[in-house]
Amino acid sequence: MTVRRRTALALGLLLGLTSTNAAADDFAAGSLIIPMDTDYQDLGIFEAYGLVYELLKKGVPVRWVIKVGKQNGGVDFMATSTDVRTGDPLEPHGYRGGPWVIDSADAAEAMPIIEAWQTANQNTAVHEASAPFSGDVSRTLVVAPSIAMMADGNQKIARKYMLAAKIPDSIGDPNWPDASPDMLDPDEISGPTMDNHHDGALFDEDGDPVYCQFMSMHWGVKDAQANPEVVAEMRDFLQYPTHLFAECQAVNAFENLDPHGFFLTTKGFLIGQGPNTYDYFQADSPFAQIDGAFGSVGGSEPAYSLPMGETYKAGDTVLITQGGTPVGVNDVWMSGFIDGVCPGFEDDPNISALCLTAGKVSYLGGHEYSVTVPISANPKSQGVRLFLNSLFEAPCATAEGLPQPQVIKSAPAIVNQPQITYDIQYSNEGAMTALNATLTDTLPAGVTFVSATDNGVYANGEVTWELGNLGEGEGGMVSVTVDLDAPGVYVNHAAMLFHAGVNELMVESAPAMTEYDPNASTDTDSGGGSSGTDSAGTGSGGSSGSASAGSDSATASASGTGDSASGTGASASAGSDSATGGSATATGGSATATATAGETGGDSASSTAGGDESGGCGCRSADERGPAALIVLGALGLLRRRRARA
Numbered sequence: 001m002t003v004r005r006r007t008a009l010a011l012g013l014l015l016g017l018t019s020t021n022a023a024a025d026d027f028a029a030g031s032l033i034i035p036m037d038t039d040y041q042d043l044g045i046f047e048a049y050g051l052v053y054e055l056l057k058k059g060v061p062v063r064w065v066i067k068v069g070k071q072n073g074g075v076d077f078m079a080t081s082t083d084v085r086t087g088d089p090l091e092p093h094g095y096r097g098g099p100w101v102i103d104s105a106d107a108a109e110a111m112p113i114i115e116a117w118q119t120a121n122q123n124t125a126v127h128e129a130s131a132p133f134s135g136d137v138s139r140t141l142v143v144a145p146s147i148a149m150m151a152d153g154n155q156k157i158a159r160k161y162m163l164a165a166k167i168p169d170s171i172g173d174p175n176w177p178d179a180s181p182d183m184l185d186p187d188e189i190s191g192p193t194m195d196n197h198h199d200g201a202l203f204d205e206d207g208d209p210v211y212c213q214f215m216s217m218h219w220g221v222k223d224a225q226a227n228p229e230v231v232a233e234m235r236d237f238l239q240y241p242t243h244l245f246a247e248c249q250a251v252n253a254f255e256n257l258d259p260h261g262f263f264l265t266t267k268g269f270l271i272g273q274g275p276n277t278y279d280y281f282q283a284d285s286p287f288a289q290i291d292g293a294f295g296s297v298g299g300s301e302p303a304y305s306l307p308m309g310e311t312y313k314a315g316d317t318v319l320i321t322q323g324g325t326p327v328g329v330n331d332v333w334m335s336g337f338i339d340g341v342c343p344g345f346e347d348d349p350n351i352s353a354l355c356l357t358a359g360k361v362s363y364l365g366g367h368e369y370s371v372t373v374p375i376s377a378n379p380k381s382q383g384v385r386l387f388l389n390s391l392f393e394a395p396c397a398t399a400e401g402l403p404q405p406q407v408i409k410s411a412p413a414i415v416n417q418p419q420i421t422y423d424i425q426y427s428n429e430g431a432m433t434a435l436n437a438t439l440t441d442t443l444p445a446g447v448t449f450v451s452a453t454d455n456g457v458y459a460n461g462e463v464t465w466e467l468g469n470l471g472e473g474e475g476g477m478v479s480v481t482v483d484l485d486a487p488g489v490y491v492n493h494a495a496m497l498f499h500a501g502v503n504e505l506m507v508e509s510a511p512a513m514t515e516y517d518p519n520a521s522t523d524t525d526s527g528g529g530s531s532g533t534d535s536a537g538t539g540s541g542g543s544s545g546s547a548s549a550g551s552d553s554a555t556a557s558a559s560g561t562g563d564s565a566s567g568t569g570a571s572a573s574a575g576s577d578s579a580t581g582g583s584a585t586a587t588g589g590s591a592t593a594t595a596t597a598g599e600t601g602g603d604s605a606s607s608t609a610g611g612d613e614s615g616g617c618g619c620r621s622a623d624e625r626g627p628a629a630l631i632v633l634g635a636l637g638l639l640r641r642r643r644a645r646a
Helices: 045-057 104-120 155-165 186-190 221-226 229-237 249-255 349-357 379-393
Strands: 007-009 023-027 032-034 062-065 075-079 081-083 093-096 100-102 127-129 133-141 147-150 213-216 243-247 278-280 318-322 331-337 360-364 405-410 419-428 434-442 447-452 457-459 462-470 475-484 488-492 494-500 503-508 512-516 544-549 552-557 564-568 578-587 590-598 604-610 619-621
Touching: 032 045, 032 104, 045 062, 045 100, 045 104, 045 155, 045 379, 075 133, 100 104, 133 379, 147 155, 155 379, 186 229, 213 249, 213 379, 221 249, 229 249, 243 249, 243 379, 249 360, 331 379, 360 379, 405 434, 405 494, 405 503, 419 434, 419 462, 419 494, 419 512, 447 457, 447 462, 462 475
Parallel strands: 147 213, 213 243, 243 360
Antiparallel strands: 007 619, 023 133, 032 100, 032 127, 062 100, 062 133, 075 093, 081 127, 278 318, 318 331, 331 360, 405 419, 419 475, 434 462, 434 494, 447 475, 457 462, 488 512, 494 503, 503 619, 544 552, 564 578, 578 590, 590 604
8 A cells, every 4th residue: 555644534523512513612823814804805705715625625624713692793703813924913803704713733734735825816815823812613624525516507607606716626627617527417417217316416326425515506497397306306415414505596496396395495485576785694604604795686586585474494594684574575595404404503513413314405596696806895796705605514514424434354363373364344324425435455564365355456465445435324344364474463454545525535443463373272262353443534632443353342432622632431242351441532633542352361452543654543634744633433322314215
């Protein structure tokens, strides 16, 4: 296997909680701030989103800091900083508009990316904190989301917005041409059948989603009526932590189609009138982050009203509506979970894990917003900010919405014959698909490959299995057999490479250790070998791991937030066998976990899972980048089962 430096990335939750929901956090001096208010980002507002996307694509976690309970235009946090480009000191500033923060632990990795971005995009402002500060972390983003655009005849609108932000498609093309693999026409989305609602281009052959975000700017109502399977496929797509953004007539096309629509309403929308004054709600929602005045634009559907007596499926759906009117009259910007799932999500982060069975839907009235800056003088450009907010708020871009792959390597603790068979179990326990997964087993020195199951391919000391996409709950087991050259101790571990969003990540098992002793008794307990399971992703926190060997098992886990975590715990059961110990610590982006299992017969097994190159706990980016903070993959007691699909 090619030797690489791998960035630790956090994939999941511990006990259903991470900083993906609003929680106060302390940031040290040296943390980097991407301002999103008109004082400092008036000209570079759209490119700031592009910088965030670039940082995520390179494996740098980014925190979206939004003050809990703030009103429209309110301050998110106060900080004293210097300008990164010039080095000039800045006065203490109240940052507004949902600024982004890169923790000081990740600043060294982020700085070259920022410097390169600012060289090409000189209007993008970035500040470096010169003193500690605190802020409410609304979301911790860990990967660049995969985005699909609908070729609905008006894709030029979304293309214009993406060009303004300089966010490319999945193959890095910033122009989003019609030939892009992420540009999907209605027939591709609907798929080959009318009765299978997850066989279109939003899914793989197993019906698992392959995109995080989908956008449609002006798909026609009559087109939806002529091809209702597009809406049916979208409803299935939204049974995962995904996101749909629709603008103008596409809102009516998706929402009003009976029976597959009605994502946010009970009976659809009436077309409203574009307002001139506005009321703002839920200013602490990521969807609502703007700074300055908002202005509507015209079009066939500038705003939406509900039929008399009807309500939204959830009461916290509307973010901008006509000033002085009740919600449901000339609403402009709405967002919520499909079918009203998870109401009060912002107020109760403990239910976040349960919300991974539902996608989010965002609707914006108006045909085409401006990308003219400065944004303070162009209120009709604010709609593009709302569009870009929705790209980054998708749950599948955060730690809790990522795949949760697990790899468990097992082998006998001791053998008296010169051969070992390693068993490798793998699975994905996350809500989103682990894309293009590849399982690898790098054989230890002093062994000779004999065979591998399930079409494992051996080359240059490594056995590889191409697994394809792994949806929620999908997995299996493979085996590899090797001959041993001489007595001794042989240590081995397996790894899985996969994609989440546009990022390539890796998860490793803990090492499996076998002693070859020709003089060992034939009735020696062979259950003392070790194995491990690790999964993690980008962000901050702790690590978790488990180890099992034969009939023995041991687990260790750690939990925490910020850049450090600690915890203890281990358990085992194997007849009269027992396990003791189990500790874990994580500080500044590294983590270690150890568990030791002992037996009355004297055999022992140990596994160490660490966030370093020796293997063990940690889902890592496969690119050659410096270390980032490590977070636990939580063994959720709340693991969801997918809701039944039609």
